[in-house]
Amino acid sequence: MGRTDSLAKLAWAYGLHLARRRLTRPKSQLPALIEMYKASGIRPLTPAERELHPRLIGCINCGLCALAAGRLGKTRLPELASSYMRLYARLADASSDLEGDEADLEAASAACPVGLPLADVAAVVRRLAAG
């Protein structure tokens, strides 16, 4: 009985939906979507970031980058590259972490055993942290 009743109500809703689609002109809802989730940090990556993304999150936390960049023991990029890319929906709340001197990301990247493009990581992190 429960299933029959549920399917009947869905069928009715389907009819109403089709009628409404015929009678109204659709408009773009993408801006509404972006606005709806802005506060939660749910924002799209750009196509270029998406293309690069599998490499951006490749950090295995060996710590060599921090040694090469002379930042061991401090708690910012590059040694937390993994954390920042993992939690990129919350970066707007962590923008204070990115203030101050930049580490030598070129040297850090050169030392990375998995070839993480740390300058690109930093660029994405900064863009997302800017809100």
Add this chain to the structure above:
Amino acid sequence: MTGAGIARDLSLRGLSVLLLEKGDWGAGTSGSSTWMIHGGPRYLEFDWDTTRRSSEDAGFIVTIARHMVYRVAFLLPILPHDRNNIERMETAMEVYDRFQPLKKSNPHVRLTADEARQAEPGLTSDLVGAVTLEEWGVDPHRLVFANVQDAVANGARAMNHTRVIELLRDGANVIGVRYRAADGSVSEARAKVVVNAAGPWVPEVSRMAGANVQLRPAKGIHIVYPYRISNFGLSAETVDGRDVLMVSHGGFTLLGTTDDDFYGDLDSVDVHGDEVDYLLQAFERIFPAIRNYRPVRTTTGVRPTLFKWRPYEDELSRRYQVIDHSSDGAEGFITIAGGKLSMYRLMAEETSDAVCRKLGHQAPCTTAVRPLPGSESELEPAAELGQRFGIPALAAIKLQSRHGSRAGDVLDKSDAGRIVCRCEPLTESELAYAARHEQVRTLADAFRRVGIAAGPCAGAACVMRSAEIIGRQLGWSASQRFDAVREFVQGSWLGRAPVLGDSGWAQEELAQGALRGLR
């Protein structure tokens, strides 16, 4: 989860409660879930009442656990030959929108194919369009523990790693339990009512009382990626027409789940390569780059679904049942069976009502409105908290997601800033706190409580140090620390082996070097 919810509910009603967990808090079905508090749009095909009740209770949970929940926005992409076309999918979402306000969620939007690819550029070009769906994410381990914490704060006793080995009887009455604690000692506890909230182990515990509760256990696996693949969750259709999800949580992605009848040993549930391929096959159609991402492990669990003959696993109801076993010759014994994480609070309330009826105790349930520990007040801005204790704002955000407004109490100012796990990031101070105050007895407990080894390195960089920190708090000797690491590495290997690709094996080599001799 439900047991913790019942302990909280009953202790808040002023009753004396003992909660026993054979493993760790949330280590069973709850921890292996999709980590969502959701209303269940899938149930609209079967039973709108389950959707309504689930949405309503999700609304309560979102309110009482506000520091640990977050919005998960799904894109539901539609391909040309999908089982449901976009009009049918949007109809379902329009209906679901009626329930969304119950759980404080936003209504759906509809996107064209181009718009969907702007929202998620990784989607296939073979799209018709997409609709969105919003649910809530939660860390079930922390949700379970917050319930335990509150129960204890209200007078309950709660013991993990403690197994019930026998029910005590006096004729037709169940009058208590005999249990084996973590240290191997056996004790007894007398009670006027014993509640069996053992999830898929419900039949096993029921048999101790001579009662028969039949479930239809269903195994589900997830693939875990240790980062957000997309900011949006995604759905995909499997080769056999099921819907599966890619869910973006805080710093990781869950991809799943399977749903298969399970007849094996509940304490030893393996993940098979076929199950992993089944999920990847589904997502490759809508997100072609999925195989470029390196998973770190799998999870597996067994749903305690109520028994019904004939329906496919996916079509089984997620309803629950509170069973009074007095008619089975076990007076004072109650079982809660079935259900799902999103309705744990309601299940706990109804079970607690049954207990109170039995005891003639009159006290209202308050769990729908009373905040869980950490959700009592507004959170301090993460950057300020971080600055106060000398930790990165990101570490403060993670800390607050676990402890909410109590985050400041967790950090010891003297060594708060030292990071033990760079993936998470997690401070030494919080880990020590977990060992002192959160019943962490093993490294796996610490994984569940504070997320050690949850990141891309799978613990290679932090488990040894973590064992030292926990060991210092618990008085472990050097060999006990070593054994703890070995036990953790061996245990986590079972979940890692099914998903190691080329780069996974390369990293495994590195981990072997870091933890030489422990495998």
